[in-house]
Amino acid sequence: MSDPRTIFEVSQEGRRAFTSPETDVPERPLEELIPAALLRDEPARLPEVAEPEIVRHYVRLSNRNFHLDEGFYPLGSCTMKHNPKLHERVAALPGNSRLHPLQDPKRAQGALELMWRLQGSLAEIAGLPHVSLQPSAGSHGELAGVLLTRAYHEDRGERRHKVLTPDTAHGTNPATVTMAGYDLVKLASNQEGGIDLDDLRAKADEDVACLMLTNPNTLGLFDPNIEEIARIVHDVGATLYYDGANLNAIVGVCRPGDMGFDIVHFNLHKTFTQPHGGGGPGAGPIAVSDRIEPYLPRPQVVRRAPQNGGEPTFDLDHDRPKSIGRLRGFQGNYGVFVRSYAYIRSLGAEGLREMSETAVLNANYLLARLREKGVAEYLPVAYDRLCMHEFVLSGAPMKRDLKIKTLDLAKRLLDHGVHPPTVYFPLLVDEALLIEPTETETKETLDSFADTVAEVLREAREDPTIAQTAPHTTPVRRLDEAAAAKRPVIRQPL
Amino acid sequence: MSDPRTIFEVSQEGRRAFTSPETDVPERPLEELIPAALLRDEPARLPEVAEPEIVRHYVRLSNRNFHLDEGFYPLGSCTMKHNPKLHERVAALPGNSRLHPLQDPKRAQGALELMWRLQGSLAEIAGLPHVSLQPSAGSHGELAGVLLTRAYHEDRGERRHKVLTPDTAHGTNPATVTMAGYDLVKLASNQEGGIDLDDLRAKADEDVACLMLTNPNTLGLFDPNIEEIARIVHDVGATLYYDGANLNAIVGVCRPGDMGFDIVHFNLHKTFTQPHGGGGPGAGPIAVSDRIEPYLPRPQVVRRAPQNGGEPTFDLDHDRPKSIGRLRGFQGNYGVFVRSYAYIRSLGAEGLREMSETAVLNANYLLARLREKGVAEYLPVAYDRLCMHEFVLSGAPMKRDLKIKTLDLAKRLLDHGVHPPTVYFPLLVDEALLIEPTETETKETLDSFADTVAEVLREAREDPTIAQTAPHTTPVRRLDEAAAAKRPVIRQPL
């Protein structure tokens, strides 16, 4: 495939796809309406292209993406499960897609009821009574959670400046801690990949505002000491925050609220199958306990008791004096709520539990299958236990014995038409590969992935250079990321 | 790419994508409702696959198609112009897509008005006053046209058994003649690629019912003798039929009715940009003169004068005693009508003429450009004149001097990511290539096509085997069509 041109390079002066509606009002010169000094001298140099070439340009570009509807996508921590096509249909209903966010709640009852029902479902799933749908993604939920913690403590006249996160934490956790104005304190992991309780006891003091945890954690392991952890954290008056990115492992089996978490965020674009869109949109609703509720973001979707025997009505409650305030404009990513609500309605209580059970079954089967194929010799599992919905392999022996790094393996997998697992995360595992198959994959797909990994290792035994120089069949091959960062070219010169 | 499996090979017993709505009525055993003798013993062996794998299967299959949104598609006689995305949106409006064909006309006024307006637009474009939208494609329109001719003559007590078609005619013309119970008489072409008038005069007698013509014809040439041809045909009392497949050359410039044609079919999936869908759907409305009108298919969409000063209403008129009757169920391919109507509204009178002018400009430019590139030496134009919207090259010199056939050139073009022109048609040109760029292509695209053809010829001079064994980069290479026809495997053994 030849180097693709950008839409700006396709552009030819004078072409256009847009036809303006006729000017049905007086054609006054613009300068009469707006002082010339405030007007542009030159039009913005947007592309000039007719519809057929715009379509071809983006269709061709689209074919340079690997995607979930094309093949296996076991990207750990991202829960790349199938996105039901029904969800796009319901999100596109004019009553949803054409509804203005500032429409009077009286005339948006369907949307508010859907949000209210979704809040209820998420509360039941989290085991925590109160939900705000506002955050736009997981990290936004994290920020909300830490700001809620701050509001909670300040309301009690407490000043705390530390937040704890384990060394297995996802990068957004520490970043959130800093953004929210706290000092980060890292916790060590124990032999089993869980929190080192002694380290926790040592660090948990009155200055600690919160412990942010993922459970199962980013190793795909459920921390069996969770009750003790909660006890320790609560004893020092801190909050326990649940990073919901891994919720897909436990829905209907156990609930963060029952584990003692005070605040939970959901990634609707993971567990509840909002398509990822190549980097968003998503949504990161939060569920909280009673003591945190007063501080939830404004506005809240509420149900008002039926007036004079009629139907109950739904409204936006802005009157929340202790609220941390808004985290964004309007009511959140409603289009995402529609999809996730449709998903919860489609699966129901039983289906949701089956979803998690199958996710865990698929992960453990794939792990076993890889072992069968003798992969373990070069890619041992980091923690030799049953895993939950994902597991971590270490590429250290492979690097030592076969001279191919985890990165090389990943790039070689591209030539086999599968998306590589998450690589070099979590940080505490050397040459880590984080593998999450999800519940929507078939046994055949898992088998063939295991065969492919085994095949790449076999090939490397014979000739490591093939993997070292992979990929070979992709639209472009390894790219010079260093140069890109050193001399950034981040827009087209026109 | 490995051999793709069929959906039946993907199937695994017990899997499913369908969830049945609950049975909300008594669950009576089927045998109570329908005698067992009339029931199936075994379920039909349809595939058993969950949604994620159905989606992947067909998405992957789709990527084994070349398509118009991917690249240049100069398939002569097929008018592969851009399909505006707006048309899919309007066709999908529930008021259109969810309208039952047997809805009472009173409650389908919007649909009937749209059809009535489309009839009017097509009548104006054809220069013939009466239109029936019923035929499902061009050949269906041809059949209608010949049956109308029969009805017209029989109504006048005439029995005629011959239909004339030129040797340049598309295969559907002769096939139609036979299906309609007529004997085919072929007309020779003259030096300029038009009808040989002497041959026509010789063959035009009282037994001739109709002359079927395409103008511009399949050589892309406009027959300047059209008025004389019409005179000859009408003098013997025959009808003159216009195969509208090439209408894209002349819209707004001249009209079949004004040339003397009695009956015209349109290919809405060509001139009026209904997407081809890999072999349909299309629509083949017909326009006719006053003397043919009484015989038009039933029902006709009509407008009824406003009752008591109200709006005019639209209706289906079944009361047409002389009608040839139905050609199909219901009212025709309405979804196609919606798209074509949107297209006519988008372009308007001026835009439609510009459409044809640009189609002709693009064709002549591409022809000139190929000449410039020295292609003419091996691929001379069959008739060295200005062409209309398409033109024919002969691969005879190329075959003789470079040892590559038209088929080889076509197959080699596949490796360059363009769709080949129509090959070996029309039949009277040796090693024919029929090239139709359409108006929606850019000058750059035409230039690069010319370069590509020149490059293939250059390559063939050095090494003809490359083209002879092409394609090399497609999902499959040349296929054994003979074996397929000799030992047909036309369904999967289960």
Next chain:
Amino acid sequence: MSRYTSVTDSDRAAMLDAIGVDSVEALFADIPEGVRLGRALDLPPGAAEQEVFAELRRLAARNVSADDEVSFLGGGMYDHYVPALVDSIVQRSEFLTPYTPYQPEISQGGLQVMFEYQTAMSELTGLPVSNASVYEGPSAVAAAGYMAKLHNGRRRFVVSEGVHPHSRETLETTAAGWGAEIVTVALRDGATDAAALAEAIDEDTSAVFLQQPNFLGAVEDLTALSAPGREAGAVVVCACDPIALGILRPPGECGVDVAVGEGQPLGNRLDFGGPSFGFFCAGEAFLRKMPGRIAGETRDVDGKRGFVLTLQTREQHIRRERATSNICTAQALNALAGVIYMSWLGRRGLVELGELLARRTAYARETLAGLPGVSLAHERPVVREFALTLDAPVAAVVERCAAEGVNPGLPLGEDGLLVALTEQRSRADIDRLADVLGRAVAAERTGVATEVPA
């Protein structure tokens, strides 16, 4: 320049220069003065995308669609739920925009889809040969008539009155071309009169035409009805509701030679009657006489599996006037929707759907027949559609129901009503119909002088 063309003024100048003419006019020199239009077309000016969309929205809003009322309309097309995955796949440019697969190497997607479709239809009908689609139902019946004529050269068609009126009329229209005689056999108690049918068949009979279930919804005894035709060497043709074939004995097991029908119920939208697709299946004997395209499996030069259009005697081929049919562009995209839908239903889903329909239909039939002034037009077994006789003028009754947002079905003559169900009509909808229809019939029956709502 429209929004779909790209020739700028400077492009045009350069292009004319390359061609060697000085104006676009000059390119049309071959067109005689006498036939030139010499004026602009009398059509409205072009409009912006949003304006065209707005106009079409206004028009569409003036139709009462299956979204706007509780509809029991059937009679050949049925309001089944079309799963979202069908739309999302069918709308892909890769399937939506290519032409008929003339270049198999770059058309494997479409060709394999045809092969899968043919397999599924062959399973459904119990016949070994399926083509890749014809236009739609009634013209498929007519095409079967033409194939019968090619097969046995006879010119006499015996047609059951249970065959859809549109199919019978279409058969007549096209048969007129080669002057075939058509004999219609009446129904008895809602089903084809077997004795009368046998009566009507003779050794000049080219084909016998049946429908399963028939136009009044009755399940026919195909095995019994096929026998006389086969003995007389006639081709036995049966038009079928593909959904009903999910539970009914397939025509191929009943002595039927050719099974055709309207494919719309298989994952296609109503679209006010089209585009949908017609299916066309037959026995081995007809392999080389089939109309339309057929995809076949083969190998490429490297031995790789692939698919091609095969058994073609059409279009750009020699002996063109000897083609077995003139059909060229058919309904590939609609057949694609059909095979996706069948994969979605799956082996068990197809049966579950048929059973659900049969049960809800039985419930509806009993409920409605229990209404005063409403009786069954026949008591034959049915799958998803049945006919009623009203003791009131059906037109007026329908208007009353429509005024309450219910479309009770298709009027048959003065007092008949054809009621159809799909899985989208719940028991609650049926009860609603019973209530509305009951009151409508009562009002019209007792002839109370109430204004019929327009």
Next chain:
Amino acid sequence: MSRYTSVTDSDRAAMLDAIGVDSVEALFADIPEGVRLGRALDLPPGAAEQEVFAELRRLAARNVSADDEVSFLGGGMYDHYVPALVDSIVQRSEFLTPYTPYQPEISQGGLQVMFEYQTAMSELTGLPVSNASVYEGPSAVAAAGYMAKLHNGRRRFVVSEGVHPHSRETLETTAAGWGAEIVTVALRDGATDAAALAEAIDEDTSAVFLQQPNFLGAVEDLTALSAPGREAGAVVVCACDPIALGILRPPGECGVDVAVGEGQPLGNRLDFGGPSFGFFCAGEAFLRKMPGRIAGETRDVDGKRGFVLTLQTREQHIRRERATSNICTAQALNALAGVIYMSWLGRRGLVELGELLARRTAYARETLAGLPGVSLAHERPVVREFALTLDAPVAAVVERCAAEGVNPGLPLGEDGLLVALTEQRSRADIDRLADVLGRAVAAERTGVATEVPA
């Protein structure tokens, strides 16, 4: 097994066997008894696709969308026409379903889109650096505040009252995290009071926040308003309506350091407020402090052009607590819609659209201001939105208009109304608004005791 999973009973048996456990239960052994749910979730049972669709259709039907009334609502999101090609491209699985492009070799489509988007936004704002999107408008303003803090370490924000209330509140919420002080500067005659602004700015001021056009629709003199902030070493941030930037002097030419805003008007649906995208552009000085993703051009080992995510200090990287932001999943698909829309409008279309809006808005403003009981809240120049003062309670007036199918705009306080236009509101629509609003105001003004329709 749901319709989205494929593990049959025999699959499960084989899989458990390979794992070496005898039940799925066993896989959850690590979960302590004490925290197990031990019951089914209290949620309704699952439903068929058609049932879920029907339920969501019922809910959606209870909203009054921009399809159901003539709406002049704006205030941050605007009802522009979204061309069909945007939907058809954005809905392609290739764009809809991949994750963030962590593997550039198989993500060139998405990465090049980001690069094109960054170029277009840079053109629109007149600033050299754009990221690939943030969540939406108001949180983009807050993100700019955090970047300013990283840039100059100061903790004081001076905010014009012309900045959207949602943006100001979001800024406060997040600034609370690092304890910044926020000073609000009032408007004078509808625009930011330049003198008061200069007043409020001191050497501790980290950033100055403006909006163009401001919340009341007035076009601000950015050049004048930026000066004092720049002199004081503060970061000048301006939230912009991207459509207005088609004709207004770009912030980058007015001394603005950071231009952010709500991207919805660029080809994104209303969606009751999201998902859309926020844009974030800045001067070179901020290149390495930008939040979110940025795509950069580079070459592969064969020298082929390609694109990668660059300048990342986020997520799976070291020094994570030093990240310039925590944003991870952003709004890539919405930004894609944005760049497709901008390509569709094109260089000239963007200007034509801006001019059409300015002219229709001028017409609407004059027409409405001419109504008895209606006056202009300010007389500043506007592009597509303007504020009115009513001599009547706005809430009641809006209800009256709604009853006639017109949404006159966003109520401001007791008697203010913010009216917004898009190219979808024709002169006829404006005249309709004038008629309906005029009567509504008259009725409420003279306080006639007519029932306010609910």
